[in-house]
Structures are given as C-alpha cells and as structure tokens.
Amino acid sequence: MQGGWQVGIDTGGTFTDLVAVRGDEQRIAKVPSTPAAFDQGVLDSITAAGIEVPDIEMIAHGTTVATNAVITQRGAATALLTTRGFRDVLELRRHNRGDPYDIQWDPPPPLVTRRNRFEITERLDYAGDVVIPLDAEQVRAAARLAARRGIGTFAIAFLHSYVNPVHEDEAAEIVRSEVPGAFVSTSGSLLREPPEFERTSTAVLNAYLAPVVSDYLTALESRLREAGFVGRLYVMHSGGGLLTVESASRFPARLLTSGPAAGAKAAEGVAASTGVAGGVVAAGVLASSEGLEEVISLDIGGTSADIAVVQGGRADIVHEFSPRFGQPARFPAIDLVTIGAGGGSIAWVDAGHLPHVGPQSAGADPGPAAYLLGGTDATVTDANLVAGRLVADVGLAGGISLDTDAAHRAVESFADQLGLSVADAALGIIDITNNNMARSIRVVTVERGLDPRNFTLVPFGGAGPLMAAELADVLGIRRIVVPLAPGVTSGLGCLYVDITHDIGEALISELTDADRARLQEVFDRLAATMRQRLTDDGVAAERQRLEYSIDLRYLGQVRALTVELETGTVPERFTEEYREMFFEEYERQFHSVAVDIGVEISALRVRGVRRSERPHIPFSGSTAPLHTVERPVLTRDGEVTARVAERGRLHVGSRLSGPLVLTQEDSTTWVPPHWEVEVDKLGNLQMARSE
Known part of the structure; x- marks a missing residue:
C-alpha cells in the first residue's frame, strides 16, 4: 500500500514552490507568493498540485518569514536586560563600517531601541563566580516598565553567562512572573560562547522574531489541520536541517536563511544519491547524484540570487551569519551570499546617469511589466522577453502569462534615459545582472583561493537556467548541470534534509595544556543535551545520530576553524591528532600553514x-x-535564429546545440550558440561549452 505524500514547500519573495513525492509518483507546483499572508501561498501550492491535504504524510517547509521580519523591521517590540555598563553594546557593534568610503553612511538601527535597553546591576567573573549578586528589584522594575510600554518579548544577556547562566535564569523567572505569557530569550541558553556582542545580538534576534515566527507557524499548522492534515510539519533552518514547529518557535533566529539553505542542500545531492535533488541542499544532492565534488549553487528567483559553494560533496558551513549589517546570529548556517539579482530586479539610472539593476525588485506584486499586474519598471524578466529568450506564448507557473508589448514599453522607457536602443538596453540589463552575480561568485571562490573555472555551475530557481550560460562565460566555467525541475528545486531540497539540532560550548585552552577528561566531560554533556532535544522532537533513540567537531585556532587569533571529528571519544593522543587535523583544514581553506605556531581550542x-x-x-x-520552432534571439554577437523546444519532450541521451530555448512550466533554459546540451539518466541537462 502506498504511503502518504512527502511534500517540500519553499516560500520565496515572489513564488512559492512545491514538490511532492509518493512512491514513484511526483507532483510539482509553482504559484505566486502571498506576502500579506504567506500561509495562503502554501495552501495555494498544495491546491495547484492537485493534492488532497488529508493524504499528506509530511511537509518540510522553507520560509522567508524570519528574513523579511528583520529586513523590514517588522518583528516584535523587544526589551533587552543587560549587565550595567553594557547597554550600548548593540550600538557599538564591532567598530567597523558597512561602507568604509562613504562618510555619510549610517548603520541600520539596533532591533531594540535605547529606551528599551535596561541595565541591571549584577556581575560574574570570567570563571562564572558571582562578584555582584543580581538585583532582583531592578529586573522587576524593568519588566513592569517594558510591559507598560506594550512589550511582551524580552532578551536577557549578562556578562559571562555562557559559563554560568544563574543570573540569566533568575532574571528570566522574574520577568515571566511579572509579565505572564512573555517570551524570554536568554543568551546563555542559545550560545555558550564568550563574545558578548555576538551573544547579545543572537538573543535579541531570537526574541525579536519569536512572535512573528510562532504566529506564522501556528496559523499555518492550524489551517492545515482544519483542512484535514494529520501528518508532521517541519521547518527548514539555516544550517541545512529541519526543526519541528515547537523547536522552530523556540529558536526562530535559526530560520533566517531557511529557504536559500534548501537550495544549497539540494546542490549537495547533485554532488551521491541516485535521484533528483532540490536550493543549496538541492544543489548538493544533485552534485552527489552526478558524482560532482566541486559545485557552485546558484538559485535565482524573482527577488534575489543565492550563491553557495559545495566542496567535497558538502555545502560549506559557517557558525555566524548576519541578516543585516551589525546584527549577527551565532548559529550554524550554510555559507551563502545573497544579492538583489532576480527576475523581478528593477533596472534604473542613478543621478550620475549610470545604469543599475537591483537590489530593488518588483517582487510578486506588482511584478515585472510583462505580467500586466501593475508593474511599469523594466526588470530582468522584461529584458529577457524583449531579447527573445523568454517565450510569450508559453505560460509561466501560477497561471502567469507574459505580454511582450508591455515589456518592450518598460525597457524602452529605461533605454530613453540612456539614449540607447531597446535591444541594447535589454542586453545591457542582462549583462549588468550577470556581472553582479559574477562579482558575488568571485567573493566565495577567487577571494578564498578557489578557481571558479574548476567548478560546475548548478543553476535553478525560475531564472537560474535562463541566465546560467552567459554567467558561466563571464567566469570561465565550462560545465553546467540544470536540474530536472529547476524552478522548484528548493522545494525538492526540503525533502532531502534531516532533522538537526546544534549546540556548542566554549572551552578555551592551549591544545598542549588541555585536559582529556575535561574535554570528554563536555562532549558527553553536549551529547546528552542533543539526545534529549531529538527525543523531544519525537525521534526514536535508534534513529538518533550525533556528529562531533572542535573549534581550533592559532594562538593569538580570534576566529577559529571548525574541524569535524569521527567520534565523540577523545583519543589518548588527542593533542597530536587534533593539531594535525587543524593543519590539514587550515591548508585546505587558506592554501598555507604554519606548523611552528601553537594551537588553541576555543569550543566543542x-x-x-x-x-x-x-x-x-x-x-x-x-x-x-x-x-x-524558430525565433529570433538577441545576443552580443547580433541577432541569431534559435530553436524553441519543450524540455518535457526530451529523452535520455537527447543532444542538442545552441542557440536553443528549452521551455517548461517552472523555468526556461537558454543555450547560447557556443553551448551544447545533453539529457542524462536523471533527466538533468548537462551543458558544456563547444570547443
């Protein structure tokens, strides 16, 4: 008997993508997102796929709700309780600037206004011993004042709480007693590491997002239950794993790059499984299935482009990321670069008469001019339609049709500002977009000692395959793999993701002085915490798996490298083994190593x-x-006659040469004259430059 549907849904700023699998049966859907109520877009995608809600066994969901709340500053009004003397740590940040060459540049305002940041008399020393007891009356007074101001969300960040959370825990209990129903986020429970700014910022982000994320997930789950859903709803987190609704509501800051992470993990899978994969998760899975080790994941949607690097079949992980300048969250996350370069990115001319594309986007509402939904500005989608690379009589997903005349008028208006022909303006918009993306790809490759020419490009999202080949030309990349359903690949990536929780704890010691018993005690305690979290999520003991790592750095450094360990048992000769593993990882990342400098542990x-x-x-x-059929297409070498074919009519081994436009419901692939394409056994398009 067939089981229920396994459904992956990724909600972006412009479209909501769905991939559903039941046995050998597959359904896909791509519908416009509904920013006013994103849960409606989720339900719309299920309806569009022709799936009955009671038949769904599991939903894995990537969402931009947390990201949007931070960027638009529409999170909850939040109060911060902090050690006396540290009220302005959110303002001071790291004493760096977002733009060092702009003397008028101002950083984004902190998520907690100064009047809602309360200093509390208390102090622990570096070892966690109490120097000054907590002033409970000050905590009560702060909680009452915040409540009178209509605040029900609190972040608590005291100095050295990562060693001993006693004061934070006591303050949290007082706040909950004074403000019943308040959400309280304590820094020591989120991050057991010393940097007070990063710990404070993480606690504030978690509190700021809690009501927004909790309300959204509660509303979504409620509407699904009302429709007959009896399965489990999971949410994608930034580190490339799934959380239950309950865990996501406790740790909402973990969702800040929820959607893009799905794409990166699918890219991992293009690099060991034998099936199709789907965002960075999807690109990873695709890389696995194709036997690829080095992949650049490129997810171009309607609003932005998300770029990640997959090496050795795995997407790179960082332990800190910032949704906005000076607002870091210290959680493991897939290493992503996001820029405003999507199908809806708007072309505009600045005061110096120079053309730009993005980061402003027409989004889902009003959308590109060609959608005839009220948009009048020229966008990347309009430029591709004018250039002939999008086909007007092939409808887009979600029932959207394209109007060539409207696109032509929008691009013409842009061209008139520059004194260009419509054709040159359309190609210019495409070129600027490609160069913006190339610049960002060089940041995660060339600037880290990697040669993009040695990588395979895995493009997806609605606009990824449309832009990929000419972007590859800019970078010198000679191989592209386009997934079977590129427009919904991030949704598919959600189905290739594991339930994961992460925890770390600072343990600062020179490697040669470290105590083996102490290291083992910390690993065992963290492991017990992880097993309890998995158990709380309903994971049976036999299905629980633990992965261990250690953060190491040269003596005198602030930043550390995370080195993966095969086991949580600390070996007898751990000093020599960990030191050698650090040198190997350092050389892999930086292409040099100094073996005569001491090594220090910073965290487990x-x-x-x-x-x-x-x-x-x-x-x-x-x-x-x-x-x-044949149609004219604009290129930098002049107008060419390109063939147009439906991708769904290709079979394994089909081989075609450009110029070629391959259409499908969820995306369009442009194959320029100097590229060839072949369909592999998984249905992916293997594209290669002609010699």
Missing part, C-alpha cells in the same frame, strides 16, 4: 541528527518526437 560542538528517507524520483523521458 555536537550536532544531533535524524536522517531523512530521501525519495527516489525516476526519469523515463518522452517518447514523442521533438518538435521545434
């Missing part, structure tokens, strides 16, 4: 995992004859 980490059962999606291809 444990990740708790429940592996997902990854669906297999077979591809048989079409047996119908391939029908093509």
Whole structure:
C-alpha cells in the first residue's frame, strides 16, 4: 500500500514552490507568493498540485518569514536586560563600517531601541563566580516598565553567562512572573560562547522574531489541520536541517536563511544519491547524484540570487551569519551570499546617469511589466522577453502569462534615459545582472583561493537556467548541470534534509595544556543535551545520530576553524591528532600553514541528527518526437535564429546545440550558440561549452 505524500514547500519573495513525492509518483507546483499572508501561498501550492491535504504524510517547509521580519523591521517590540555598563553594546557593534568610503553612511538601527535597553546591576567573573549578586528589584522594575510600554518579548544577556547562566535564569523567572505569557530569550541558553556582542545580538534576534515566527507557524499548522492534515510539519533552518514547529518557535533566529539553505542542500545531492535533488541542499544532492565534488549553487528567483559553494560533496558551513549589517546570529548556517539579482530586479539610472539593476525588485506584486499586474519598471524578466529568450506564448507557473508589448514599453522607457536602443538596453540589463552575480561568485571562490573555472555551475530557481550560460562565460566555467525541475528545486531540497539540532560550548585552552577528561566531560554533556532535544522532537533513540567537531585556532587569533571529528571519544593522543587535523583544514581553506605556531581550542560542538528517507524520483523521458520552432534571439554577437523546444519532450541521451530555448512550466533554459546540451539518466541537462 502506498504511503502518504512527502511534500517540500519553499516560500520565496515572489513564488512559492512545491514538490511532492509518493512512491514513484511526483507532483510539482509553482504559484505566486502571498506576502500579506504567506500561509495562503502554501495552501495555494498544495491546491495547484492537485493534492488532497488529508493524504499528506509530511511537509518540510522553507520560509522567508524570519528574513523579511528583520529586513523590514517588522518583528516584535523587544526589551533587552543587560549587565550595567553594557547597554550600548548593540550600538557599538564591532567598530567597523558597512561602507568604509562613504562618510555619510549610517548603520541600520539596533532591533531594540535605547529606551528599551535596561541595565541591571549584577556581575560574574570570567570563571562564572558571582562578584555582584543580581538585583532582583531592578529586573522587576524593568519588566513592569517594558510591559507598560506594550512589550511582551524580552532578551536577557549578562556578562559571562555562557559559563554560568544563574543570573540569566533568575532574571528570566522574574520577568515571566511579572509579565505572564512573555517570551524570554536568554543568551546563555542559545550560545555558550564568550563574545558578548555576538551573544547579545543572537538573543535579541531570537526574541525579536519569536512572535512573528510562532504566529506564522501556528496559523499555518492550524489551517492545515482544519483542512484535514494529520501528518508532521517541519521547518527548514539555516544550517541545512529541519526543526519541528515547537523547536522552530523556540529558536526562530535559526530560520533566517531557511529557504536559500534548501537550495544549497539540494546542490549537495547533485554532488551521491541516485535521484533528483532540490536550493543549496538541492544543489548538493544533485552534485552527489552526478558524482560532482566541486559545485557552485546558484538559485535565482524573482527577488534575489543565492550563491553557495559545495566542496567535497558538502555545502560549506559557517557558525555566524548576519541578516543585516551589525546584527549577527551565532548559529550554524550554510555559507551563502545573497544579492538583489532576480527576475523581478528593477533596472534604473542613478543621478550620475549610470545604469543599475537591483537590489530593488518588483517582487510578486506588482511584478515585472510583462505580467500586466501593475508593474511599469523594466526588470530582468522584461529584458529577457524583449531579447527573445523568454517565450510569450508559453505560460509561466501560477497561471502567469507574459505580454511582450508591455515589456518592450518598460525597457524602452529605461533605454530613453540612456539614449540607447531597446535591444541594447535589454542586453545591457542582462549583462549588468550577470556581472553582479559574477562579482558575488568571485567573493566565495577567487577571494578564498578557489578557481571558479574548476567548478560546475548548478543553476535553478525560475531564472537560474535562463541566465546560467552567459554567467558561466563571464567566469570561465565550462560545465553546467540544470536540474530536472529547476524552478522548484528548493522545494525538492526540503525533502532531502534531516532533522538537526546544534549546540556548542566554549572551552578555551592551549591544545598542549588541555585536559582529556575535561574535554570528554563536555562532549558527553553536549551529547546528552542533543539526545534529549531529538527525543523531544519525537525521534526514536535508534534513529538518533550525533556528529562531533572542535573549534581550533592559532594562538593569538580570534576566529577559529571548525574541524569535524569521527567520534565523540577523545583519543589518548588527542593533542597530536587534533593539531594535525587543524593543519590539514587550515591548508585546505587558506592554501598555507604554519606548523611552528601553537594551537588553541576555543569550543566543542555536537550536532544531533535524524536522517531523512530521501525519495527516489525516476526519469523515463518522452517518447514523442521533438518538435521545434524558430525565433529570433538577441545576443552580443547580433541577432541569431534559435530553436524553441519543450524540455518535457526530451529523452535520455537527447543532444542538442545552441542557440536553443528549452521551455517548461517552472523555468526556461537558454543555450547560447557556443553551448551544447545533453539529457542524462536523471533527466538533468548537462551543458558544456563547444570547443
């Protein structure tokens, strides 16, 4: 008997993507997002896929709700309780600037206004011993004043609480007693590491997002239950794993790059499974299935482009990320670069008469001019339609049709400002967008000692395959793999993700002086915490898996490298083994190593995992004859005659040469004259430059 549907849903700023799998059956849907109520877009995607809600067994959901709340500053009014003397740590940040060359540049305001940041008399020393007891009356007074101001969300960040959380825990209890129903986020429970700014920022972000994320997930789950859903709802987090609704509501700051992370993990899978994969998760899975080790994941949607690097079949992980300048969250996250370069990115001319594309976007509402939904500005989508790379009589997902005349008028208006022809303006918009993305790709490759020419580009999202080949030309990349359903690949990536929790604890010691018993005690305690969190999420003990790592750095450094360990048992010769592993990782990342400098431990980490059962999606291809039509397409070498064909009519082994436009419901692939394309056994398009 067939089980229920396994559904992956990724909500972006412009579209909501769905991939559903049940046995060998697959459904996909792509519908416009509904920013006013994102849960409606989720339900719309299920309806568009023709799936009955009671037949769904599991939903894995990537969402931009947390990201949008921070960027638009629409999180909850939050109060911060902090050690006396540290009221302005959110203002001071790291004493750096977002733009060092702009003397008029101002940083974004802190998420907590100064009047709602309360100093509390208390003090612990570096070892966690009490120097000054907590003034409970000051905590009560602060909680009452915040409540009178209509605040029900609190962040508490005291100095050295990562060693001993006693004062934070006591203050949290007082706040909850004074303000019943308040959400309280304590820094020591989130981050057991010393930097007070990063710890404070993480606690503030977690509190700021809690009501927004909790309300959204509660509303979504409630509407699904009302429709007959009896399965489990999971939420994608920034580190490339899944959380239950309950865990996501406790740790909402973990969702800040929820959607883009799904794409990166799918890219991992293009690099060991035998099925199709789907965002950075999806690109990773695709890389795995294709036997690729080095992949650049490129997710171009309607609003932005998300870029990640997959090396050795795995997406790179960082332990800190910032949704806005000076607002870091210290949680493990897939290393992503996001820029405002999507199908809806708006072309504009500045006061110096120079053209730009993005970061402003027409989004889902009003959308590009070609959508005829009220947009009048020229966008990347309009430019591609004018250039002939998008086909007007092929409808887009979500029932959207394209109007060439409207696109032409929008691009013409942009061209008139620059004294250009419409054709040159359209190509210019495309070129600027490609160069913006190339610049960002160089940041995560060239500036880290990596040569992008040695990587395979995995483009997806609605606009990814449309832009990929000419972007590859800019970077010198010679191989591209386009997934079977690129427009919904991030949704598919959600189905390739495990339930994961992460925890770390500072343990600062020179490696040669470290005590083996102390290291083992910390690893064992963190492991017990991870097992409890997985158990709380309903994961049976036999399905729980723990992964261990250690943060190491040269003596005198502030930043550390995370080195993965095979086991949580500290070996007898750990000094020599950990030191050698650090040197190997340092050389891999920086292409040099100094073996005569001492090494220091900064933190121990444990990740708790429940592996997902990854669906297999077979591809048989079409047996119908391939029908093509010809149309003119604009290129930098002049107008060319390109063939237009439906991708769904290709079969395994189909091989075609550019110029070629391949259409499908969720995306369009542009194959320039100097590129060839072949369909592999998984249904992916293998694109290569002609010699």
